[in-house]
Amino acid sequence: MSKQISVECEGGVSGETRIIRVVSNSLTTEELSAEATDVMNQMIASLVVLPDLPELAKNPVELGTILVCCRAIDFILTQYGFLPRNLGSELYHILTSSDFDQCVGSSSAATRTGHVYLRRSADGAPLISSFVPCVCHETVHLSAAIVVEMERLTDDSIQPTGIRDGLALFGSDEKKYFRGLNEAVTDHIADLVGTLVLGAVDLLEHPGQTAKDLFGQVSAYQPQEVVVTRLCQHLFPDSGGAEGWQLLLGDYWNGSSDFLDFVARRWPLAYQAMRIMDETWVSAEYVLRLLDFQDK
Numbered sequence: 001m002s003k004q005i006s007v008e009c010e011g012g013v014s015g016e017t018r019i020i021r022v023v024s025n026s027l028t029t030e031e032l033s034a035e036a037t038d039v040m041n042q043m044i045a046s047l048v049v050l051p052d053l054p055e056l057a058k059n060p061v062e063l064g065t066i067l068v069c070c071r072a073i074d075f076i077l078t079q080y081g082f083l084p085r086n087l088g089s090e091l092y093h094i095l096t097s098s099d100f101d102q103c104v105g106s107s108s109a110a111t112r113t114g115h116v117y118l119r120r121s122a123d124g125a126p127l128i129s130s131f132v133p134c135v136c137h138e139t140v141h142l143s144a145a146i147v148v149e150m151e152r153l154t155d156d157s158i159q160p161t162g163i164r165d166g167l168a169l170f171g172s173d174e175k176k177y178f179r180g181l182n183e184a185v186t187d188h189i190a191d192l193v194g195t196l197v198l199g200a201v202d203l204l205e206h207p208g209q210t211a212k213d214l215f216g217q218v219s220a221y222q223p224q225e226v227v228v229t230r231l232c233q234h235l236f237p238d239s240g241g242a243e244g245w246q247l248l249l250g251d252y253w254n255g256s257s258d259f260l261d262f263v264a265r266r267w268p269l270a271y272q273a274m275r276i277m278d279e280t281w282v283s284a285e286y287v288l289r290l291l292d293f294q295d296k
């Protein structure tokens with residue numbers, strides 16, 4: 001598996017503390033220097049939260065879905081000018097429903113620091129409207145930039161702290177910000193992935209139909225995506241919002257903050273709204289009313 005990791009030293013040395021900023025799409029170390037490899041190993045040890053799971057062998061449908069999603073995200077990345085991630089099926093773990101409940105939570109799928117955890121669909125469950133959208137969505141999370149800060153405490157002790165995953169920012173107050181924005185962008189890209197995947201197996205019925213048309217309201221983050229679409233249209237009217245989405249995809253994949261920097265300069269209230277919008281529809285509704293696009 002090829003790797004893409006960039007490690008940049010940021011801020012130099014501050015007393016005995018050296019902060020290294022690591023931007024990585026997956027927790028791999030092949031291209032790193034020896035020192036950076038040590039740092040990455042510390043990060044892996046510290047951040048992988050589910051190390052020993054009783055995972056199930058992937059059945060052919062699960063494996064096929066995962067592989068085609070990995071191919072699709074690489075195709076989309078290269079279309080937008082990014083390098084492919086070359087994700088592999090070993091990063092995806094299928095769990096029984098009860099193990100998933102116990103180890104991961106009540107959702108149907110989750111991505112944690114470079115690994116995707118998926119719930120085995122019950123016999124007879126409609127894979128096309130449940131498992132496939134989940135894999136599309138989590139594959140996008142897996143492709144996102146992770147930003148980790150490394151603090152050297154002593155010569156042989158390094159403290160890694162995850163500060164950003166995609167667009168979601170881990171605050172020093174242990175809260176997570178820009179969560180709704182992160183899910184909106186993830187879902188936006190997941191629709192592109194799903195459309196490619198469904199097109200590849202000839203399931204789309206007419207030109208222009210997308211995964212969302214077929215999956216329907218499966219996505220829980222439709223309200224967040226509506227908010228972000230309206231914001232992009234408002235801030236980038238000449239391109240109908242496309243320029244805003246382009247900035248968001250760049251920030252999502254390379255760890256930059258061009259979109260949010262722009263929003264903070266042009267409309268501070270919208271920046272604050274993006275900061276607090278979470279994954280719930282109540283939160284998205286609140287932000288939609290707060291920003292009151294119809295009057296603008």
Ligand SMILES: [Zn+2]
Pocket residue numbers: 137141183186
């Ligand atoms: Zn998500």
